Amino acid sequence: MTAQAIATGQPRATVRASLSRNRRWALFVSYFFLILFAIFFLTPPYYMIITSLKSDAEVAHLATNPWIISNGITLEQYRLLFQDTDFLIYFKNTIIVTLCVVAITMVVSVLAAFSLSRMRFWGSGILATGIFLTYLVPDTLLFIPLFQIVRGLGLLNSYWSMVLVYPTLTVPFCTWIMIGYFQSIPKELDEAALIDGAGHLQMLLRIFIPVALPGIIAATIFAFTVSWAAFVYPIAFLFSADQQVLTVGTVTSLIKADVYKWGMLMAGALVAAAPPLVVYAFLMDYYIAGLTAGATKG
């Protein structure tokens, strides 16, 4: 490249200088627009934090500046949330459900993706492409026949029903990501393992999973986010407070008829957002790397 530049007669130093000038200008423009986007993305969460730290009276009061806390920071909303509502129960239930669903999703998706990307059986091509189409019937309609199935299995009003139905939301997309990723793994690795006498399961465990780990983490994060935030199925299948999950529980216990508790609602929303944020913070880099090959190649 620089050889080419030299060939065309431009001195090396000038090329580098003009490139770096461009880079500085590009960087400046980048930061400018990034700040604008950051403001757009972060304004509502900032507002939610501020509201959750205000007293009820200040929230309802019209004259005060809604963007800052005028009457003193209070942790009252959080205290009430944890002590006077079933919020912590919802939290515990959601963690149990999400961990189970993520585990199930990963096992099912990885196995299926391995099978669909490497082996041929009748219908495997259709399944691999068509798996996407499972999202075409929305959960706002599916819950009606699913109610009968859940009832029939005796899981109504139990959070285990969520463990049963959430995979319908997560498995297709995760499988699809994994298929793409597995397809990008060179076939030489397969052959080497085969010559070694490795069985399918060993091939999967010893080779594919370690190599595809970023993709697996990406799928895990997706499954986690979707399970954590699900709303329609819990509202349809869970009645009692001791079985309810975070999203529905927060909304239904803090909004009754025409009475809203905004401070607590915002506090609840933020605490509910914390675990996904933590998960993302730790696994972000893998997430990025993982989504690369899965989607673009194969």
Add this chain to the structure above:
Amino acid sequence: MVDLARHYPVGRTEASERARRTGVTLQLWMRRRSTTAVLMCLPLIVIVAGLIVYPALYSIFLAMLNKAQTRFVGLDNFSYLLGRDTFRMVVEQSAIFALSAVFFKALIGLVTAHLVNNLPSKGQRKWRGMLLVPWVIPLALSTLGWWWLFDPTHSAFNWLIQGFGGSEIPWLSSPYWARFSVILVNVWYGAPFFLIMYLAALKSVPEQLYEAAQIDGANAWQRFQHITLPMMRNIIAITVLFSLIVTFANFDIVQIMTAGGPRNMTHVFATYAFLLGIRSGDLPLGAAVSLFMLPILAVSAMFILRGVRKRGREIG
């Protein structure tokens, strides 16, 4: 990893021995392949068949019954809907909502992905984190936050606007502003997903291609057009398709912020189905509304996915 050295027996011809072993192993392997393959796929098949396909077929059947669910009426519900002004308005609104929201999400995702990618690598992490926040907060809860920001009496936005001397905006009271608001929230929530997908894709484009093009004299826009876009065609197609499917089925945002109003002008399929099916008690009609987009989306999906697979095979 695999230690090949152990498997080279001394004394026989290495080549023939290897060939024989490979042949036998492959034969056995191929015979067992189908069964193992199906077995590994079985959990997926069970989930999809039992919890998605069966209920979906039931839903489709439900959409073809009369209100009391005593008679099969075929496509009557659909033809009735197409004859109603309100439903035609819902179709139009859903299309505007989904198409514009997906367009802006993809655009913002692409732009922010580029911007973040241009940063020095150590800075990228915290920007990525900040820009991802909307997707991390459960949608049902963040929508409530937005709703409070738009509430006519307490809107923090209006407070700011009035502070600058402007007049308050009827975020949810005027039909056109209400449409804008629901699209805005959907874009706010969905753009990070696109950002992450596109950022990952950008990182997989080899740096050398850009440098070569730059030396050749290509400017930023030309580099984007001739290198970035072609490399990213697949991922763009997939994300847009996925987002279209999901955005057409969106329920939470509209239901929580406007419940379809004012004057039914923000209704989308899912909320209108809820109104007709659950509130007014005509489940088959509600099912028909929910399924209205299914044929169109299914056909689009098949075309797009076919293109992706074709390109995938070309790249090999």
Add this chain to the structure above:
Amino acid sequence: MPRSNMSRRSLLKTTALAAAGVVSAPYVRHSYAAGKLTLGVWDHWVPGANNTLTRLCNEWGEKNKVEVTIDYITSQGDKDLLTASAEAQARAGHDIMSHRAWQIQVHRAVLEPLDDVINALIAKAGPISPVSEYLAKADGKWFGLPTTIGSQVKPCCSRIDLYKQHCGIDLAAIFPPNPNRDPKLVDSWSWDLYLKSAEQLFKAGFPVGLPMGQTSDAIDSTGAMFRAFGSVMVDEKDTMKVDSNETRAALEYFKKLMQFNPPEVYAWDDAGNNRWLISGKGAGIMNPPSAWAVAKRDNLKVAEQCWTHDMPRGPAGRFVGQLPFFYGLWSFAQNKPAGKALLQFLSEKDQSRQLVAASVGYDLPSFKSYYDFDTWQKVEPPLGTVYNYPPRGDEQPSITGYPARPDVAAQIYNQSLHTIMVAKVCQGNEPIDKVIAWAKGELEGMLRA
């Protein structure tokens, strides 16, 4: 909201034999129907109100050897509607559920007739509100029993200080907290006076707020107003009556009235008018006492000036929007005799009195003879603020969509035909004739039901 010490799912064990004669339900007396009973009841927003129901069911269950379990299901997100729909579809679920307004008609094919219970109650307590009868009866049979819990009306709730200051109207004098009303004063409270005072209040910077969105607050009060003008959409014989002078008169009236409302009324949800009144910006809304109750918590100065009173009188009468809730016993319930016995018990006067007290006067039974409960006289501030919440005097309850056939009326209600008509005229500036033609088209579609 204080966390209840017992879990929401209260499981009751039987301890004593049924006390003879305590529950006067002939169908139970001889069989001592033991076993279980599950209820899905509306989750009350008044803190602690659920506990009274739980306690009452406890007591009844002990006396009758029945294990009663209650799930409190919120109406937030229409979860109660979702659950009922799913249970009806699956033919399995709770034995008894509470249903809002139209849901009895929606589910009547899978509900058990309750005529025996109703007739026993009417024999003791007198007639049931005609709105409740209209909503719960089909083919001459009662499929739902009006509840106390959750049932409400939506009369005016006004700031007496603002009305006195800017309009010279003393609402507390027109509607005093006792039975001694001056008929001339009451008669003066008409829609004409309402319009005049709305203009005065608007000019003073404290307008009234009539929700004009697509939620029940808007639909209930708007429908009552149309009825007060004598306007009917469709009559009981499926004849279209929307194109009438009465409808035009009503729309003309709204055209004048809505300009004196804040512009956001078209987007208000059920809590929008509450929040607005509580903030101090508004002079009057139409709501059950929940707005006043929250004002007590968040803005006492406003609460002290709130007065609930009758709706204005129109050419065809004085109507207030009623939104009753009903208990429904599924036809696939396991323990019907016990269910009927419990329902009768809960609806009797003494139990209703306790439930009304627990709801701080929000719950409104459907029996006019129950309006003498002292809760409505006692809650304050100001004392007597909700005395006129139950429809006394010449005020009649109404439901939007009446008198059409319930299947059709349910569509008129749920698809917000009235409020959309008003919004089209007032916000969309469409000519009245065009809006009436549009309504005709919509009604034709609804007649399909």
